[in-house]
Amino acid sequence: MTGANIGMVRPRIGDVLIVLLVVLAALIMILPIAWVIALSFKLNQELKLDTNAVFHAPYTLKNYLDVLGGSNVFRWFLNSVIVSFGMTVGVLILSSLAGYGFARLRFPGRDILFVLVLFGLAVPEQAVIVARHQIFSMLKLHNTYPGLILPGLAAPFGVFLMTQYFREIPKELDEAALLDNASRFSIFWKVLLPQTIPAQATLGVFTFLGAWNDYLWPLISATKKEMYTITTGIASMQTNFAQTEGLGFLMAQAVFAGLPTLLVYLFFQKYIVAAVSGRAAR
Amino acid sequence: MRSATAHQSDLKNGIFVTPFLLVFSCLLVIPLLWGAWLSLTKADLFGPGKFVGLANYSRLFADKVFLGSIVNTLYFVLLTVPAFAVCGLALALALNRQTRFATVMRAIFFASSVLSVTVVTLIWRIVFIPDIGLLSNIFGWLGLPQVAFLSSPKLAMPAIAIATLWWGIGLPMMLFLAALQQIPGEIYEAAALDNAKRWKTLWHITLPAIRRTFVLVLIVQCVLQFQLFGQAQLMTQGGPNNASRPVVLYVYEVAFRRFDVGMGAATSQVLFALILMAALVQYVVARRKEESR
Numbered sequence: 001m002t003g004a005n006i007g008m009v010r011p012r013i014g015d016v017l018i019v020l021l022v023v024l025a026a027l028i029m030i031l032p033i034a035w036v037i038a039l040s041f042k043l044n045q046e047l048k049l050d051t052n053a054v055f056h057a058p059y060t061l062k063n064y065l066d067v068l069g070g071s072n073v074f075r076w077f078l079n080s081v082i083v084s085f086g087m088t089v090g091v092l093i094l095s096s097l098a099g100y101g102f103a104r105l106r107f108p109g110r111d112i113l114f115v116l117v118l119f120g121l122a123v124p125e126q127a128v129i130v131a132r133h134q135i136f137s138m139l140k141l142h143n144t145y146p147g148l149i150l151p152g153l154a155a156p157f158g159v160f161l162m163t164q165y166f167r168e169i170p171k172e173l174d175e176a177a178l179l180d181n182a183s184r185f186s187i188f189w190k191v192l193l194p195q196t197i198p199a200q201a202t203l204g205v206f207t208f209l210g211a212w213n214d215y216l217w218p219l220i221s222a223t224k225k226e227m228y229t230i231t232t233g234i235a236s237m238q239t240n241f242a243q244t245e246g247l248g249f250l251m252a253q254a255v256f257a258g259l260p261t262l263l264v265y266l267f268f269q270k271y272i273v274a275a276v277s278g279r280a281a282r
Numbered sequence: 283m284r285s286a287t288a289h290q291s292d293l294k295n296g297i298f299v300t301p302f303l304l305v306f307s308c309l310l311v312i313p314l315l316w317g318a319w320l321s322l323t324k325a326d327l328f329g330p331g332k333f334v335g336l337a338n339y340s341r342l343f344a345d346k347v348f349l350g351s352i353v354n355t356l357y358f359v360l361l362t363v364p365a366f367a368v369c370g371l372a373l374a375l376a377l378n379r380q381t382r383f384a385t386v387m388r389a390i391f392f393a394s395s396v397l398s399v400t401v402v403t404l405i406w407r408i409v410f411i412p413d414i415g416l417l418s419n420i421f422g423w424l425g426l427p428q429v430a431f432l433s434s435p436k437l438a439m440p441a442i443a444i445a446t447l448w449w450g451i452g453l454p455m456m457l458f459l460a461a462l463q464q465i466p467g468e469i470y471e472a473a474a475l476d477n478a479k480r481w482k483t484l485w486h487i488t489l490p491a492i493r494r495t496f497v498l499v500l501i502v503q504c505v506l507q508f509q510l511f512g513q514a515q516l517m518t519q520g521g522p523n524n525a526s527r528p529v530v531l532y533v534y535e536v537a538f539r540r541f542d543v544g545m546g547a548a549t550s551q552v553l554f555a556l557i558l559m560a561a562l563v564q565y566v567v568a569r570r571k572e573e574s575r
Contacts, residue, residue: 101298213398
């Protein structure tokens, strides 16, 4: 509780108990990941007999070498990189332009259009996915990068976030420039956009993570093996799991697929925390 | 007064929002309307079908597997949403301090949220899998009998719920933390002077102060958990005996495995309606309570 002063008077049994419970919960959070990482360093033959084998040597890097050497996994990884970066750049451009427009300019129908965008926030992907799939078939967009990237660009959340952010920038900043007859675009580009870098970072990290982890749309849109993303690619290899053929190999893939997002998380924690707490980091 | 030229309503200003609105219309608004139309047709994946009225819906509600998938989804929502709210709040209360320990713990509890569903399900299948799984090992060390979680009709859904809770607990925790930090410290100081007990403080000060966030967490989690798909598809394929088949998996199978697009579209309309209803009910209930205060 905020009242640190309450606990300071005399350390209570309650406080100790809370810390113990939190540590226990944290162990439960970490244990499955630790187990997977440990398995990924073991030879498959050994794991077939008994997964308790993780507690003693020999350990091996063979599974990771197999992942890197396997033609598909590397291609999937590259696809994920292309799709995630494409979507992130696209969302940042569209949301910044629209956020500026909605927050600081006037044009006929602005308020109605903004409400329409907010309604978009309430529409879950599943409500549109069947029709979207059909439209993309007609346009022959399946199994292409645009086919994977485009649906992510229709994200109203980015516009909402950027509009809020642009509204908070002091009016004086661009008014002076306007009186000097600078064009609206140059004001946007040179004066306002530099002010929004923290919000861009927040939105960018979130879009990237969302794109990297997206499952449903890549699953139905990219049906050719070479167009899988790392997320759907690894999923496609999970099916023969029960036979535990190549358990260590599978676990190495999980580590390989999970590591980039965990690293992004470590580097951009500040922006992630800001975004989920509902305020852009400053 | 601001200068008139700077703030005139001008159609040209709309050019900034046009790119987004184009994408938004083509990829969200049109598919939404198209989907509503599709649900009234008999169609395949490759083009418009013929109008059949509400036939898809009546077929749908006659299908035991579909009705079962609604029950499964509601069961999953009931399992997860309260757990997310309670555990998220408990963690936030415990970690709402400016210590290094709290910062590290927060990072740990949020870290799993950045993993993809594929990685999460790989992790949890290796926890639940019989004989060689983590739980099997732990049960073995403790001398407990083996349990096949994912192949038991009774335990499959709770097992998926546990994996989901592990995956998503970071978000509600963060939302509650943000809300707790907004509560002005003076309120607590006043309470401390009154020698109020911890539970009393929690019940009478903290909880009322964060009720809006509580409702927000419930609504957000409801919307998210109604969309259960990847975990069920990857951990159990909806089995055993349809026990863990959620609505979205049903949509996926009908539309993209059986190519019955009209029926798939109808199913997604029903899901959309369910989600909207659940969110609205919570919103209205919360509103009414607030007004009656």
